[in-house]
Amino acid sequence: MTTETLLTVSDFSVVYDVDPPVEAVRHVSLELERGEILGLAGESGCGKTTLAYGIQRLLKAPAVITSGHTVFHDESGEDIDINALDADAMRAFRWDKVSMVFQGAMNALNPVATIGRQLEDVFLTHRPGMRRAERREECAGLLDLVGVGRERLRSYPHELSGGMRQRVMIAMAMALRPQLMIMDEPTTALDVLVQREILEQISDLRAKLGFSVIFITHDLPLLLEISDRIAVMKDGVIVELASALDLYSDPQHEYTRRLLASFPSLTGERGDFVRGSEPQAATTEASR
């Protein structure tokens, strides 16, 4: 099972058609195994999010997909070329096969609709045959599953904390039992404790339901902990793709080494942590 491929991205490029044009993603190719957590790391603006949106074809002008294919290998054995789907088929594909959890936990929910309504929207669109009571029960079950609790169905987003909202988003992403979940910095806006809880929840759910995850973040240590494999991205190119352990113990690319070194170690020597080339430590010493 684990060696089966779920998603093949080949030669994928996205250009922002502004003046001058920005090549946000350049000839990216990668394969995702079924049930795997693939980490996608890189600094801000390196094209991680653009790649993720591109896979779901959510990019808006001026972004243009200039080359490449994304093929989704469905459970049923069917291969779906995402770039070849028409608008209706694309809408039907979204969320059903691949769902997303977005960066801004605070703004990802419609402020004027209840949580329940927004969860139900998913079923109304993708499972039109479902009966009302069934739908309700399904939504309530989802909220229970992520630990928000079914009594929150009638709450509005502003009545929930940031952590709870992000859990609601995760519940929503799982609604249709998708085979892949793309998580774009799902925990960045949250404090470390809530972040930890949510990550554990994601791992638990994945163990239970067996979906694959593409986890996008700039937080490399976090990825080292949760991912099976990690892709390091810089300026729109994947510079290194290796298992978490290999990447940590034996980074091949210069940039990966710098990225790893840019995080302070808890046990390291004083002055171990130097960003870039400026002698920061010296100036702090002097100003004391």
Add this chain to the structure above:
Amino acid sequence: MRFLLRRLAFYAFTAWAAITINFFLPRMMKGDPITAYLQKHQSEFNPEAIDSLRTLFGLDSDKPLIQQYWDYWGQLFSGDLGRSFSKGLAPVSEVIASALPWTLGLVGIATIFSFFIGTSVGTFIGWRRGSRADYVVPFATFFSTVPYFWMGLIVIAIFSTRLGWFPASHAYDKGSSPEWSWDFIGQVVAHGTLPALTIVFASLGGWVLGMRNMMITVLDEDYVTVAEAKGLSPQRVMTRYAARNAVLPQLSSFALALGFIVGGTLVMELVFSYPGVGKLLLDATNAKDWPLMQGLFLVITLAVLVANILADVAHAMLDPRTRMMES
């Protein structure tokens, strides 16, 4: 529910303040137009009418202030706003009641139409930003920047004088009187079409532009992207997610517009000789008809208040966040 009660208490207070100011205003004014008028026309008034005018305009200073204030409220509640000097001493409340339905009907319906059409068009061109639909914007704003009287005259010249499709002025044909018959309703509609159309065209641009700009802002919100990622149909994303949020600021402007309806659109009523509140106020001012002016001010103030209450209720229903806020 508690939110609503708190708002109502607030508005009751505002109404009380407005009426109280209306009570004190003539008492603080220098000069006394009423006494002079009363002396000149003493024979035409009956003693009751003189009493009521004295209360309204603070000429009963022989009584203690509290007593005056009390009398004033008593008079308001019995609907007695004095007698109109310029309308053959008819009760002010009756004079206002004869003009109010025309203004409310015409300007009210036109404003509501304009709001709904403008907001729908704005939603659509905001949704299709950058497409050809954007060409609507300069047209709509052109009509709202053209001086209204000029547009009114052009419309009369084309559709009334030249083409003869609609009558140019008044609310109904000369010689007929208000009654509930199809013939009369037909007349009112025919007479109201041109003024209503010009009001709609003059105000449409604001609604279109406001809604379009809000749509563009809201479309960049994360929840719209999420809705699209969820695979919802474009119509659903546009209405339930984007427009539903973009319309909220429009509501406040709509409430303000509703409040100003009762003030009448003076220019429209002049251009089309429409028998509404705006024209009444102008006539009253020209004729130095103090009781009528005072009565009109009161009605207009209260109308603005009522419109604000409606807006609050609508806002509370459409935006759950306002329900949480302290009054």
